[in-house]
Amino acid sequence: DTAVSQTPKYLVTQMGNDKSIKCEQNLGHDTMYWYKQDSKKFLKIMFSYNNKELIINETVPNRFSPKSPDKAHLNLHINSLELGDSAVYFCASSQGAGGELAKNIQYFGAGTRLSVL
Amino acid sequence: AQSVTQLDSQVPVFEEAPVELRCNYSSSVSVYLFWYVQYPNQGLQLLLKYLSGSTLVKGINGFEAEFNKSQTSFHLRKPSVHISDTAEYFCAVSGWTSYDKVIFGPGTSLSVIP
Numbered sequence: 001d002t003a004v005s006q007t008p009k010y011l012v013t014q015m016g017n018d019k020s021i022k023c024e025q026n027l028g029h030d031t032m033y034w035y036k037q038d039s040k041k042f043l044k045i046m047f048s049y050n051n052k053e054l055i056i057n058e059t060v061p062n063r064f065s066p067k068s069p070d071k072a073h074l075n076l077h078i079n080s081l082e083l084g085d086s087a088v089y090f091c092a093s094s095q096g097a098g099g100e101l102a103k104n105i106q107y108f109g110a111g112t113r114l115s116v117l
Numbered sequence: 118a119q120s121v122t123q124l125d126s127q128v129p130v131f132e133e134a135p136v137e138l139r140c141n142y143s144s145s146v147s148v149y150l151f152w153y154v155q156y157p158n159q160g161l162q163l164l165l166k167y168l169s170g171s172t173l174v175k176g177i178n179g180f181e182a183e184f185n186k187s188q189t190s191f192h193l194r195k196p197s198v199h200i201s202d203t204a205e206y207f208c209a210v211s212g213w214t215s216y217d218k219v220i221f222g223p224g225t226s227l228s229v230i231p
Contacts, residue, residue, distance in 0.1 A: 041226075044221075090160055092160075106161075112156070
């Protein structure tokens with residue numbers, strides 16, 4: 001029973017295409033995240049939602065749009081894919097909300113490896 | 118804002134030898150500190166965390182870390198490594214304020230040599 005699951009695991013696509021990555025967590029957590037890990041393993045947060053509300057929105061191109069239909073799901077849609085979007089994208093979740101958010105353990109999915117050709 | 122430095126990008130070590138992975142942070146406010154591990158082709162999982170209290174924190178798989186406020190460090194140690202410890206290790210920091218995000222360091226690749 002996977003706690004944080006992402007689909008697809010691998011995504012190979014052409015430049016200019018639009019693609020989506022889905023994430024679901026069955027931990028009952030209130031907060032979900034999207035991270036991008038580049039080829040040098042550097043991990044950077046992109047977005048965070050708490051109870052379906054956007055709370056962290058880092059400086060990413062507006063071609064990236066997160067959507068949270070409910071607090072167990074956070075999807076990432078990417079328009080007009082570019083070569084530089086190639087990376088591993090991780091979804092994560094954590095319990096709690098408000099001022100205590102920062103200290104909570106984050107549970108990560110296995111990642112989606114996106115290759116843009 | 119916070120930042121994290123991991124001085125060693127790669128650390129090779131022989132099996133059963135001790136290891137220390139270094140982490141330094143900068144912050145103008147009090148912080149929470151974490152170490153996460155990423156095994157090949159997997160997501161990150163928490164090894165240990167420091168929130169407050171005792172500066173020596175014990176985690177899973179025999180790892181421990183010591184918070185040193187004066188040196189702004191949070192080094193990770195294990196007295197005897199196994200082949201299965203080969204992985205990427207990430208130090209992370211967050212502030213105490215509401216909705217502070219967790220900032221991850223660049224990672225240290227630990228390779229255990231048989």
